[in-house]
Amino acid sequence: MMNYQIESKTEKGRKKENFEHNGDCCGWIDEAGCVVLALADGVGSCADDARASKTTCDLFLEKCRMALNGHKVLATETLSKFCCEIDPILAVDNDMACFCAVVWYKSEEKVTWLHVGDTRIYRYRKADGLVQVTKDDHGKPVNIKVNGKLYTDHGAVVSATPINSAIGDRGCDFHTGSFGFLPGDSIILCSDGMYNSSSFNNDIEALLNEAGLEGAIRKLTTTDDDDASILVLRRNITMDVEIDDLMEHFDSYQESIPLNALIDRFANELETMLVTDFDMDRMEKVVAIMEKQKLYPEKKRIDGIFTEAVKRYHAMPEGEEKQYFNGICQRLKTILTYVYKH
Numbered sequence: 001m002m003n004y005q006i007e008s009k010t011e012k013g014r015k016k017e018n019f020e021h022n023g024d025c026c027g028w029i030d031e032a033g034c035v036v037l038a039l040a041d042g043v044g045s046c047a048d049d050a051r052a053s054k055t056t057c058d059l060f061l062e063k064c065r066m067a068l069n070g071h072k073v074l075a076t077e078t079l080s081k082f083c084c085e086i087d088p089i090l091a092v093d094n095d096m097a098c099f100c101a102v103v104w105y106k107s108e109e110k111v112t113w114l115h116v117g118d119t120r121i122y123r124y125r126k127a128d129g130l131v132q133v134t135k136d137d138h139g140k141p142v143n144i145k146v147n148g149k150l151y152t153d154h155g156a157v158v159s160a161t162p163i164n165s166a167i168g169d170r171g172c173d174f175h176t177g178s179f180g181f182l183p184g185d186s187i188i189l190c191s192d193g194m195y196n197s198s199s200f201n202n203d204i205e206a207l208l209n210e211a212g213l214e215g216a217i218r219k220l221t222t223t224d225d226d227d228a229s230i231l232v233l234r235r236n237i238t239m240d241v242e243i244d245d246l247m248e249h250f251d252s253y254q255e256s257i258p259l260n261a262l263i264d265r266f267a268n269e270l271e272t273m274l275v276t277d278f279d280m281d282r283m284e285k286v287v288a289i290m291e292k293q294k295l296y297p298e299k300k301r302i303d304g305i306f307t308e309a310v311k312r313y314h315a316m317p318e319g320e321e322k323q324y325f326n327g328i329c330q331r332l333k334t335i336l337t338y339v340y341k342h
Contacts (some may be wrong), residue, residue: 001234004106006030006037006215010229013193022228023049024191025057025285032068035104039231041191042120043096043166052095056167059086060101074103076176079114083167083174090168097167100134100189104181104233116174117166120195121177122188124208126153126258130188130201133179137165147208184258186234193228197221208234209259211267212298237261242271244282247289266290267297267305274308278322287331294337295338306336 009257012022020318023042028035040056042049064074064084072078085221113121115134124130156283165173181187186208194200203220210216213234214334222228239246239261244254266286273283289295296302309329314320 003052003189003238005213005234005236006035006232007234008229008231011222011227013226013228015225016227021050022227023053024193024227024286025050025053026189026229026231027057027061028231028233028310029061029065029068031065032316033106034068034074035106035233036064036074036101037103037189037231037233038099039100039118039119039189039191039229040097040099040167041193041227043117043163043168046096046168046220047094049095049097051088051093052097052168055095056086056097056099059089060099064103070296074112076112076114076178079103079112080172080174080176080246083114083116084172086170087170088197091170095168096135096163098163098191099167100185102189102233104187109180109182110178111175111187112178114174114176117163118192120188120190120192122190122204122224123181124186124188124204125182126184126256130204133177134175135161137175145207166202181235183235184237184261186232189231191227194220194230196223197224197228199325208232210298211263211296211301213242213260215298216252226290234260236264239265241265243286247285250289250293254293262293263290263295263297266295267301270305271308273304274312280321284324284328284331285333287328291331291335297342299339302332302339303334306332337342 006028007156008026009025010024010044011023026039028037038057038060040053042052060082067078068076093192098119100115100119100121102111102113104111113133115121118136118138121133122130123133165171188204199221205244206215217232219231269286297315309332313325313329316325
């Protein structure tokens with residue numbers, strides 16, 4: 001398993017017209033021992049929200065790339081300076097964008113962040129759950145008017161909470177800070193079209209525990225009426241604990257270890273067993289726990305494990321041992337079938 005993974009998803013609001021573009025944009029760079037994540041949400045009332053978000057992301061990442069190539073440290077002051085340089089470029093076209101970014105030097109156990117508007121940064125840690133790091137830049141709620149009259153829904157006046165700070169407003173009022181980022185932690189950057197989904201918290205926690213982050217992020221639900229984007233950086237844990245100790249104290253381990261790390265450890269054990277002289281009883285126990293605890297590897301990996309198990313089965317002489325191993329193969333097939341269906 002890689003030491004870290006980066007995945008993203010961005011899609012246009014489903015209620016938008018065909019000619020309208022996605023007003024969100026996200027991207028990252030991963031070079032020179034540093035990862036930079038950036039996500040922008042163009043303000044809907046500006047001249048061109050899609051242009052605003054793309055310009056912000058592209059310019060910010062390019063400035064970061066140039067700084068890294070010049071061996072400059074991406075400190076909070078540097079990130080704010082970059083945004084102050086982008087601000088007038090957006091303003092001249094009457095564009096504005098909410099924006100957030102994270103910088104992680106891979107040799108460090110912390111990240112630096114910048115934020116403005118109502119995009120959000122979250123950190124996920126198994127012991128703490130999902131925690132919002134940033135605070136939305138919102139003004140006071142205002143009542144919505146249509147043709148000079150208050151807009152109501154089933155008799156209730158509909159209000160909106162406006163953004164009071166963004167890149168392009170010439171205010172250059174950005175929030176910065178840092179927080180710990182340890183193995184097993186994840187960082188989530190997202191726009192309001194993503195976090196306003198009613199199932200957001202539960203969906204994100206389920207996503208970050210999945211073995212296959214790329215496939216899981218595609219299944220995230222979003223709001224219907226807004227563009228939605230999410231950018232995830234997950235630090236993985238490589239567990240070197242003995243499998244017997246892990247099986248004996250599984251409940252204790254799962255309280256602090258992300259599910260994807262447990263899945264990886266059990267999958268590693270199976271792969272090792274299948275290419276060595278394995279203990280049949282021990283293998284059956286490993287597979288039984290994977291099935292019971294729903295430790296499902298990603299499709300490609302479980303497919304490879306099952307294929308190797310079938311090869312071992314056909315190479316075995318007829319007898320009780322082969323029949324015993326057939327039962328293990330059937331359990332692996334059950335896991336494989338579940339993974340492919342989901």
